Amino acid sequence: MKSAAFFVVLALASAPALSARAENATAFRIEFNDGKVEPLRLDVPANQTLEIELVNKGQGPAEFESKQLRKEKVLAPGATVTLVIRGLDPGEYDFFDDFHPDAPPARLVAK
Amino acid sequence: MGQFGNVVFIVWRESIEALLVIGILQAWLGQQGGDASSRGRAYLWAGVAAGLVAAALLGTALILFGDRLDDDSQQIFQTVLMLLAAGLIVQMVLWMRRHGRTLKRDLETALQGAADKGNWWGVFTLAAIAVAREGCETVVFLAGTLSAARSGGFAPVVFSAVGGLALAVATYGLLQLGGKILSWRLFFRVTEILLLLLAGALLLTAADNLVALGLLPRLSGRLWDASSLLSDGGVFGGLFASLTGWRARPDLTEILVFLVYWGAMAWLLFRPKPTTR
Numbered sequence: 001m002k003s004a005a006f007f008v009v010l011a012l013a014s015a016p017a018l019s020a021r022a023e024n025a026t027a028f029r030i031e032f033n034d035g036k037v038e039p040l041r042l043d044v045p046a047n048q049t050l051e052i053e054l055v056n057k058g059q060g061p062a063e064f065e066s067k068q069l070r071k072e073k074v075l076a077p078g079a080t081v082t083l084v085i086r087g088l089d090p091g092e093y094d095f096f097d098d099f100h101p102d103a104p105p106a107r108l109v110a111k
Numbered sequence: 112m113g114q115f116g117n118v119v120f121i122v123w124r125e126s127i128e129a130l131l132v133i134g135i136l137q138a139w140l141g142q143q144g145g146d147a148s149s150r151g152r153a154y155l156w157a158g159v160a161a162g163l164v165a166a167a168l169l170g171t172a173l174i175l176f177g178d179r180l181d182d183d184s185q186q187i188f189q190t191v192l193m194l195l196a197a198g199l200i201v202q203m204v205l206w207m208r209r210h211g212r213t214l215k216r217d218l219e220t221a222l223q224g225a226a227d228k229g230n231w232w233g234v235f236t237l238a239a240i241a242v243a244r245e246g247c248e249t250v251v252f253l254a255g256t257l258s259a260a261r262s263g264g265f266a267p268v269v270f271s272a273v274g275g276l277a278l279a280v281a282t283y284g285l286l287q288l289g290g291k292i293l294s295w296r297l298f299f300r301v302t303e304i305l306l307l308l309l310a311g312a313l314l315l316t317a318a319d320n321l322v323a324l325g326l327l328p329r330l331s332g333r334l335w336d337a338s339s340l341l342s343d344g345g346v347f348g349g350l351f352a353s354l355t356g357w358r359a360r361p362d363l364t365e366i367l368v369f370l371v372y373w374g375a376m377a378w379l380l381f382r383p384k385p386t387t388r
Contacts, residue, residue, distance in 0.1 A: 034259075061255025063248065067342075067349055068360070070319050073182075074251040076174040077258055084182050086325045089332040099121060099252055 025051040025084065032075060034058035035100035046090040046110040052083045066095035069108070115271040121252060122275025123282070125245040128350060130283040132241035132309065133159060136234050138287075139302040143207060154231035155238050162242025169243060170250025183324060189244075190320040193313040196236040200310040203233035204303055205379055237309065305354075311372050312356035318368045330363035 026048060031038040032055065044050055056062045056075035064083070065072040073081050088110040096105045133155065140151040173180070207230070253272055260268050321327035338359040343352035351357055358365050 058259075060259035061252050063252070067352070070316075070323070072248075074173060074177075074248045076177055076251055077255050079174075079177040081177055081180075082182055084323075086323060087329065099117075099255075101117065101120065 025049040027051045027053065029053045029055065030064070030106075032056045032058060032062035032064070032097055034060055034062075035097060035103040037095075037097055037103065037106045040104070040106045041109060042106070043109050043111060044088070047087050049087065050085045052085065054081045054083055056080075061099055063098040064095060065098040066093055066108070068093045069095065071095075072098065115267055118253075118256060118268055118271035119275040119278065122249060122272050123278045124346065125249045125252070126276055126279035127282055128353060129162070129241040129245050130279055131286070131350075131354065133238055134283055134286060135302055135305045135309065136238060139306055140234065142302065151231050151234055154235040158235035158238030159242055161235070162239040163246060165239060165243035166246025166250055169247035170254065173247060173251050174254055186320050186324060190317045190324075192236070192240055193317040193320075196233070196240050197310040197313040197317065199233035199236050200306055200313075201233075201376070201379075203230050204306050204310075206230050208303075208380070240313075307376055308355045311369070311376075312353055314372055315356040315358065315365060315368055316353070318364060322362075322364055327364060330367070333360040333362055334366065336360045 026045060028042060028044060028050060030042060030052060035058070042052075054064050054073055054075060056077060056079050059077055061077060062075045063072060064075065064081075069085065069088075071083060071085070073083055075081055088108075090110050093108040093110065094105045095108055097103050136155055137152070140148045140155065142148075143151060253268070256268050257265060318327060322329045336359065341351070341357065341359060342348040343357055343359040348357075348359070352359075356369065358369075361369075
């Protein structure tokens with residue numbers, strides 16, 4: 001498993017280079033509160049690097065998930081996590097709180 | 112009922128994918144020679160155990176330092192593991208194909224044993240990743256739900272979690288039963304293809320991650336939309352996508368990765384055999 005260790009080191013070494021690239025990103029924010037998602041519609045610019053701050057204000061856990069964006073992030077109560085998205089085609093992308101399946105889906109709209 | 116039904120459902124959903132992967136691996140190992148399959152099983156369950164430990168550690172890390180963990184580094188870490196698992200699985204399936212038939216006959220155990228040892232890491236890694244991936248989310252989910260349940264509410268949450276897991280195991284048992292009805296030879300074929308599909312799905316997800324990280328170019332926008340035929344969202348579609356690599360709205364990079372992978376597999380599986388007799 002030496003090669004595995006090598007890959008992991010390589011991955012960790014290349015991470016700072018990437019985070020530096022995300023600096024000129026546009027910032028957005030989505031709040032989760034025990035099944036409520038705010039906002040339910042988030043307008044973002046297409047083909048740009050986006051930084052979305054995910055905040056869980058609820059008592060229980062939440063999970064940002066979007067199959068179309070291929071992103072999932074679990075959020076412990078009170079946690080804040082930043083999601084980086086590089087370049088979206090114009091269009092609509094559904095996302096939802098996967099730990100509250102009965103909640104209505106929210107939507108990211110890239111223009 | 113509402114909240115606890117929710118706990119049961121989420122634990123079931125998070126467990127079933129890992130159980131399906133374990134089931135495929137176990138079925139595939141079951142078709143190998145006796146000694147090889149028991150050795151492989153040891154790697155499988157060691158992988159499951161490693162996955163559970165990793166899930167607990169990762170889940171704890173997400174709860175304690177979630178705010179400070181960098182999105183990109185997490186994604187790179189996952190991607191590297193996925194690529195590694197995909198590579199090991201393909202290598203393992205091909206190796207088994209070449210040696211599987213002679214494995215039972217060859218009794219030069221020293222040499223065979225050595226060759227044997229090196230080739231179960233695919234089973235180990237795939238089982239570990241499948242368990243850790245869903246498991247760490249379940250850890251965060253349960254820890255958060257427990258902390259929200261406050262005084263006196265612990266027992267129902269724990270019961271529901273155990274219920275969800277039991278339901279997942281029952282579903283898995285049902286699928287295993289279904290596997291018994293298929294004929295022996297067909298089943299070997301099917302599990303082999305399922306493993307290659309799984310490796311391909313990991314490869315596609317890894318490619319998607321590399322595109323998302325800006326390390327691989329995205330050669331086009333989505334080329335078509337087959338969501339109405341079979342969506343890759345939703346409970347069933349999402350599960351299907353992560354087991355087979357299905358993409359309802361693929362871009363050119365995804366299509367190329369898919370074609371190159373299956374082209375390479377077809378060549379490796381059906382190329383004329385070297386004349387070693």
